[in-house]
Amino acid sequence: MPFAVLVTQHDKGKLIAPALAKLGVRVVENSNWNTDQLGTFAGEIERTLSPHACALEKAKQAIALTGLDIGLGSEGSFGGGPLPGIVNWNEEILCYYEPKHNRTIYAAASGPFPYESVVLNNSEALDQLTTPSAEGMHWIVNIGDELLKGLNLTMLKEAIALGERYSLRVWPLTVEPDLRALYCPPRQRMITKAAEDLARRLQALCPECEAPNFVVKQINKGLPCEQCSLPTEQALSETVCCDACGFSRSERVAHNAANPQYCRWCNP
Ligand SMILES: [Zn+2]
Ligand SMILES: [Zn+2]
Structure with missing residues (x-):
């Protein structure tokens, strides 16, 4: 059974392990590196890296500390979202790093966060x-x-x-x-969802080279309006592509036309 190591001082392993256990990957925790040096939420240490860069850095440290093949890095951020200033938003990123196969996969989950000061x-x-x-x-x-x-x-x-x-x-x-x-149940639930997203990506294999993370990476807009047939901002097709070999495949979305409410001409 392959091991994936997660550097954490905040007890995140049990949130991530169940989703990966289903794929036969066992998550082990290592707390010998102070993740707070990349920044803290309470602001004692300022965050200078982006959340993605932070998550990758933690995953790299996990491998450096243990010599195992797979490192995991979890990083949360607050703010942004679809209604900034009105709804507080939490995004959790989980980075899977496997240098032996030149693999870096970012999984994520996000949603409203119910608390503020x-x-x-x-x-x-x-x-x-x-x-x-x-x-x-x-x-x-x-x-x-x-x-x-x-x-x-x-x-x-x-x-x-x-x-x-x-x-x-x-x-x-x-x-x-x-x-x-470890002090914040809404974040715990979001980290679990990010782990489920990672499991989905690890199981989605490229038909050409069998590398994982063969998932939708691009949405192509332009679904024609049902009423006037002009292109709208709605998705027309989705492109699934492989980071390893570059193979890609576009798939039309299920519906043939967009509701005129999304049309710039019929519903300006
Ligand atoms: Zn129209
Ligand atoms: Zn491929």
Whole structure:
């Protein structure tokens, strides 16, 4: 059974292992390299690399540390998405790096992220953090000029009580979600989805050379409008291509014409 090594200090292995186990790839964790040196969410260390470059760097370090053939690197980012400023967005990238076969595959998953920082004025306002969906979520606060991270709700209440007892400055209290994977269930679910995307890519083999990641890499627009037949921005075909040998194949999408609501002329 091939091994894939993941460098993490945030307990991500168990999120990624099940999807790859189905393909006979066993994920092992290594925590001997501090991934925080590439940047932290709380901002103590600034991120300078792009998320893709960060994920590849972690995967390379994984191989350098262990000498195994396959390295994995996981990297999350926040912001962007389809409604920036309105809906907070989380993207998780998972890089599969196998230098022996000259293979680098990026898998991803993204979706809305339900938390952002809130300012609370008193302990009653903590009720905002007790919704069922916030189960397992951890938080970051600053009490008496000390940054406290990785607090679950019970620990957060204790920290507030302690702060009040010693007359530290507690209120108004800015409560931020702790975005490190082991403290953040929504990210855990997104990392699992990225692992499933990786499994899909590893199973999609090129018919010419059998290299993996033979998936849709290009969407070609121009599906004709049902009403006036002019090309629209809707997908006309998709191109599946192989990074290893360059073989590609275009496939028409299932429908023959676009709804006129997407037509620049019929619905300007
Ligand atoms: Zn039209
Ligand atoms: Zn190929």
